[in-house]
Amino acid sequence: MVNGAPGSAWASLRSIDDDAVVLGSAADDERMPLTPAHLFDLASLTKTFTTVAALRLVDAGLLGLDEPVRSFVPVGSEADGVTLRQLLTHTSGLPAEGRMWRTGLTGEELRSAVLRSPLVASAGSVHRYSDVGFIAVGEIVERVSGRALDAHVAEIAGLLGASSVTWQPSADLAVATERQPHRGLVRGEVHDELAHALGRPAGHAGLFGTVEDVAALARMIRDDGVGAGGRVLSADGIRLMTTPAATADAGYGQALGLRVRDAAWMGGADAVGHTGFTGTAFAVSRSGAFGVLLTNRVHPTREGTDLSAARREFFSFLG
Structure with missing residues (x-):
C-alpha cells in the first residue's frame, strides 16, 4: 500500500497547483520509479470518452438523444424503444455486465451476444450502471459515423491535447494491474475481462492514459467544451454531461456519462466526474477546480481493497 492507496502506483494532479505528483513504481516488484509518462488502465473513464464521441455526433445532427437506437444496434426488443x-444515463434497463465471456465466447461472436442482451428492467424505469449499455453506445458511434471508435477517440484526444491516450499501450510504460489466474500479471493489456475478450476497442473500458491526459479531459469539461486544440463539444453537450438527468439509489445524480455529487468518493464536493475499477478517478467542481487521481488499486489483487476513503480525502479540496 502506497500513501493510503492499494497497489504500487499513484499519480495525481490538482488544478490549484496543476503539477502532477507521481509516487511508487509501475509494479510492486519493479525498482524503477513511476514517471508522468506512465500509462494507467483508465477502466471506466473510457465511458467519458465514449460519451464525448456520441455527443459530438449529436452536435453534428447525426444522432438524436431520444430516438430509439434499434435501427443501429439490436438493444432489447422492438417494443422496448431504448x-x-x-x-x-444508465437507465436503459440493460444488465450491468456481459458475462458471456465466462463461457469462452470471444471477438465478434461475443460482441453480438452482448449487444443482444435482453433488458432486465423496462427502459427508463430504473438507474442501473451498465457496461453493456456503453458497449452499445460505442457500436452506435461506429455505425452512424462509419468510423471505428478508436478513430473518434484519437480525434478527441488530439483536440484535448491528450497525446498519450491509447488502446494499445507499450508494456514498458504501462502500469501493472492484477495477477489473474488465467492471464498472469496483466500489464500493457486491458484489465477488464469483457473488454479483453472482445479483442477490439469497446465503449465501456480499455483506454490507457497518463495523469496529464485525464487532466486535459477535465479541463475541457471545465472550459465548456473547449480543449487545448479547439472545440470538442458544444456548451449544450457539456450541460448534458454535467446536469443530472436521473437519480441513482445511492443518492448521486446521473448526467449523460458523468456522476454528479457522488458523496461516496467525492465527499461533499459539488462536482461531476467518474471512477474506474482499476483505481482511477477525476472530478470537476462547479467552481472550476478539478482533480485527477490514478492508482492501480487492483495490483497485485483486487481482494480487500477499498479506495473510497483515499478518494474522498484527495477530492476534499474541491469543497
Whole structure:
C-alpha cells in the first residue's frame, strides 16, 4: 500500500497547483520509479470518452438523444424503444455486465451476444450502471459515423491535447494491474475481462492514459467544451454531461456519462466526474477546480481493497 492507496502506483494532479505528483513504481516488484509518462488502465473513464464521441455526433445532427437506437444496434426488443439518452444515463434497463465471456465466447461472436442482451428492467424505469449499455453506445458511434471508435477517440484526444491516450499501450510504460489466474500479471493489456475478450476497442473500458491526459479531459469539461486544440463539444453537450438527468439509489445524480455529487468518493464536493475499477478517478467542481487521481488499486489483487476513503480525502479540496 502506497500513501493510503492499494497497489504500487499513484499519480495525481490538482488544478490549484496543476503539477502532477507521481509516487511508487509501475509494479510492486519493479525498482524503477513511476514517471508522468506512465500509462494507467483508465477502466471506466473510457465511458467519458465514449460519451464525448456520441455527443459530438449529436452536435453534428447525426444522432438524436431520444430516438430509439434499434435501427443501429439490436438493444432489447422492438417494443422496448431504448434511446441514446437512456444508454448514456444508465437507465436503459440493460444488465450491468456481459458475462458471456465466462463461457469462452470471444471477438465478434461475443460482441453480438452482448449487444443482444435482453433488458432486465423496462427502459427508463430504473438507474442501473451498465457496461453493456456503453458497449452499445460505442457500436452506435461506429455505425452512424462509419468510423471505428478508436478513430473518434484519437480525434478527441488530439483536440484535448491528450497525446498519450491509447488502446494499445507499450508494456514498458504501462502500469501493472492484477495477477489473474488465467492471464498472469496483466500489464500493457486491458484489465477488464469483457473488454479483453472482445479483442477490439469497446465503449465501456480499455483506454490507457497518463495523469496529464485525464487532466486535459477535465479541463475541457471545465472550459465548456473547449480543449487545448479547439472545440470538442458544444456548451449544450457539456450541460448534458454535467446536469443530472436521473437519480441513482445511492443518492448521486446521473448526467449523460458523468456522476454528479457522488458523496461516496467525492465527499461533499459539488462536482461531476467518474471512477474506474482499476483505481482511477477525476472530478470537476462547479467552481472550476478539478482533480485527477490514478492508482492501480487492483495490483497485485483486487481482494480487500477499498479506495473510497483515499478518494474522498484527495477530492476534499474541491469543497
